[in-house]
Amino acid sequence: xxxxxxxxxxxxxxxxxxxxxLAAIPFVIAIxxxxxxxxxxxxxxxxxxxxxxxxxxxxxxxxHETVIWDYRLxxxxxxxxxxxxxxxxxxxxxxxxxxxxxxPYVLGISAGASTGAVGIVILGIGSGVASLSAGAFVGAxxxxxxxxxxxxxxRGGSDRTILAGVAASQLFNAVTSYVVTTAGNAQQARDVxxxxxxxxxxVRWPEFMLVSVVVSLGLVACLAYARVLDAFAFGDEAAAALxxxxxxxxxxxxxxxxxxxxxxxxxxxxxxxxxxxxxxxARFVVGPLHVRLLPACAIGGAIFxxxxxxxxxxxxxxxxxxxxVVTALVGVPxxxxxxxxxxxxx
Amino acid sequence: xxxxxxxxxxxxxxxxxxxxxxxxxxxxxxxxxxGPNGSGKTSLLRLMAGLKRPHAGRVTLEGEDLQAIxxxxxAQRVAFVEQHATTNASLMVEDVVRLGRFPHRGLFSSWSGExxxxxxxxxxxxxxxxxxxxxxxxxxxxxxxxAHIARALAQSPRELILDEPxxxxxxxxxxxxxxxxxxxxxxxxxxxxxxNHAALFCDRLVVLKxxxxxxxxxxxxxxxxxxxxxxxxxxxxxxxxLYHGRPHxxxxxx
Numbered sequence: 001x002x003x004x005x006x007x008x009x010x011x012x013x014x015x016x017x018x019x020x021x022l023a024a025i026p027f028v029i030a031i032x033x034x035x036x037x038x039x040x041x042x043x044x045x046x047x048x049x050x051x052x053x054x055x056x057x058x059x060x061x062x063x064h065e066t067v068i069w070d071y072r073l074x075x076x077x078x079x080x081x082x083x084x085x086x087x088x089x090x091x092x093x094x095x096x097x098x099x100x101x102x103x104p105y106v107l108g109i110s111a112g113a114s115t116g117a118v119g120i121v122i123l124g125i126g127s128g129v130a131s132l133s134a135g136a137f138v139g140a141x142x143x144x145x146x147x148x149x150x151x152x153x154x155r156g157g158s159d160r161t162i163l164a165g166v167a168a169s170q171l172f173n174a175v176t177s178y179v180v181t182t183a184g185n186a187q188q189a190r191d192v193x194x195x196x197x198x199x200x201x202x203v204r205w206p207e208f209m210l211v212s213v214v215v216s217l218g219l220v221a222c223l224a225y226a227r228v229l230d231a232f233a234f235g236d237e238a239a240a241a242l243x244x245x246x247x248x249x250x251x252x253x254x255x256x257x258x259x260x261x262x263x264x265x266x267x268x269x270x271x272x273x274x275x276x277x278x279x280x281x282a283r284f285v286v287g288p289l290h291v292r293l294l295p296a297c298a299i300g301g302a303i304f305x306x307x308x309x310x311x312x313x314x315x316x317x318x319x320x321x322x323x324x325v326v327t328a329l330v331g332v333p334x335x336x337x338x339x340x341x342x343x344x345x346x
Numbered sequence: 347x348x349x350x351x352x353x354x355x356x357x358x359x360x361x362x363x364x365x366x367x368x369x370x371x372x373x374x375x376x377x378x379x380x381g382p383n384g385s386g387k388t389s390l391l392r393l394m395a396g397l398k399r400p401h402a403g404r405v406t407l408e409g410e411d412l413q414a415i416x417x418x419x420x421a422q423r424v425a426f427v428e429q430h431a432t433t434n435a436s437l438m439v440e441d442v443v444r445l446g447r448f449p450h451r452g453l454f455s456s457w458s459g460e461x462x463x464x465x466x467x468x469x470x471x472x473x474x475x476x477x478x479x480x481x482x483x484x485x486x487x488x489x490x491x492x493a494h495i496a497r498a499l500a501q502s503p504r505e506l507i508l509d510e511p512x513x514x515x516x517x518x519x520x521x522x523x524x525x526x527x528x529x530x531x532x533x534x535x536x537x538x539x540x541x542n543h544a545a546l547f548c549d550r551l552v553v554l555k556x557x558x559x560x561x562x563x564x565x566x567x568x569x570x571x572x573x574x575x576x577x578x579x580x581x582x583x584x585x586x587x588l589y590h591g592r593p594h595x596x597x598x599x600x
Contacts, residue, residue: 230448234428242445244417
C-alpha cells in the first residue's frame, strides 16, 4: 500500500515539471520560426503547421507558409534535436567517466568530425552535403578510436580517457589548421571557420529526418541503460560488483555518444558547451538518477539550443553569429555560477 | 564446498601479489582475512568477488568457476564492499542502497514490493534508516561505510565480502557492525586489521604473508605468539579472555 502511494506521488511529482518543460519546446520553436527579416506571428506558425497536418484550413499568406516550411521550421527543429543530442552525450560521458568535464567537445570527437569535414571541403572530394557529412562521420569515429586506443581500450581509467581526449582534440585541431592554411584559399578558409564554430544555416528537412531519428533512438537506447549508468556512480569496480558487464556497457554507451556526436557535428559543425553545461544544470534540477536526468538533459538541451539560435540571429542586426559563439558566451557564465554553487555545497 | 579459492596466483605487472592461495569458506561462517599491509588481502578479495581473473588457479562457487558465471548471476549472490568507494554524484543514502537491487531487476521491470522490503531491511540493519534522505556528500566516513554495507545487504547476498569495513568507524560502530555481520545467516569473508576484533567475532581465520597463506583455522589455533612475531613483527602475549573466552592479544612495546 505504502509503496503504491509513494510511487504514484513520486510519479506525479516527477512528471509535472517534465511535461511543462516538454510543452515549452513547441513554443520556443514557434518563437524561433517567427523571428527574422520577415517577422511571423506565433499563431500563424501554429496554423501553418496544423494546416499542413490537415487539422485546420486557415487562409495564410503564401510567403509566410513558404518561409515557415522551407526555411525556418526545419532549422528550429534541427536545432532542438542537436541540443538534445549533445546534452545527452555529455551526460553519458560525465557519468561513465565520472568526470564533470567530460563531453564530446572535450574528448576530441567534435574535433575529429571537423577534421573529416574540412578535409572533404578542401580536398574537394565528392560534392555536396552528403560527402561532407560522411567525412565528418569518419573523422568523429577516427577520433573515437584514437581516444579508445590511447586510453587502453575500455579498460583504461577515466583520467586516461580524458587525457587521451585532450590529446585527440589537439591533434585533430592541428590537422584541421594545417589543412586549411596549406591547401585552402581565403574563401574556403572563411567557410571552414564559420563551419568550425557551428551553423544551422544550411539545414533543411533531410537533415531533420536524419537527426530526429538518430537522437530519438539514442535517447531510447540510453534510457534502457539508465540504471546501468546509476550503477557506475561508485566507479567501474563497484558497477562490476553489482553485476554490470562494464566493458560491454562502456563500449555500447560510448558508441552511442560517438554516433550522436558524429551525426550532429557533420550537420551543423562543432558546438561546444551544451554537452558540458546542460547535464550539470539538469542535475541541479532533477538530481543524479539517470531515469530523470537523461530526459531532463534532452529537453533542456533542446530548449537551450533553440534559444541560442534565436540569440545568434537577433544579437547583431542583419548578421548571424556562429552558434558556437553564442553557446560559449552563454555557457561559460552559466557554468561559472554552477561551479561557484558547487563549491559552496561541497 | 560452497565458496573456495583454488591455487590462485595474481600479479600486478611483474610483481607477484598472490602465490598459490587456496582455502575454503564454509557455508554460514564468518571468515577473517588477516595479514600485514601489502600481503595481498585486497587483491584476494577482488578475485573472490570475481572482479579480476586470476593469472592461475580459480575461484569456485558451488564447484563452478566464478569466471564462467555471468556477472549478473554472481552479483545476485555475492556482494562486495570496497574500501574508499566514493562518488561525486549527490545521491541520497536511499538511492545508494537501492543500487543493491540492480542485479535482481530486469531491464524494464519496475520497483517491486520485494525490492522495497530488502532496502528497508538493509537500512534498518545498518542503522541508516534515519539518514535515508541525506546526501552522500553530507555523510561522515562512518556513515558512508554503513551506507555501503546497507547497499551490500540490499543485494540479499549469500556470500558477503568486506574489505576492512571497520576502517572509518568509531569503536561503537565497529563493534555493532562486526556483531551484525556475525549474526547474519550468510557466509562472509572480511579483511580486518584489528586482531582482537578478528578473535572475538570470526569463526575461522586465514592469515596472508607476502601473498601466501601462512595459517588457517580457528582464532585459538591461528593467533599465537609465534605468529605475531613472524607475520606481524610484534611481541604479544595471548590468553583466553576472562570475559568472553576468545583469545585476547596484549601487545608489548617493542
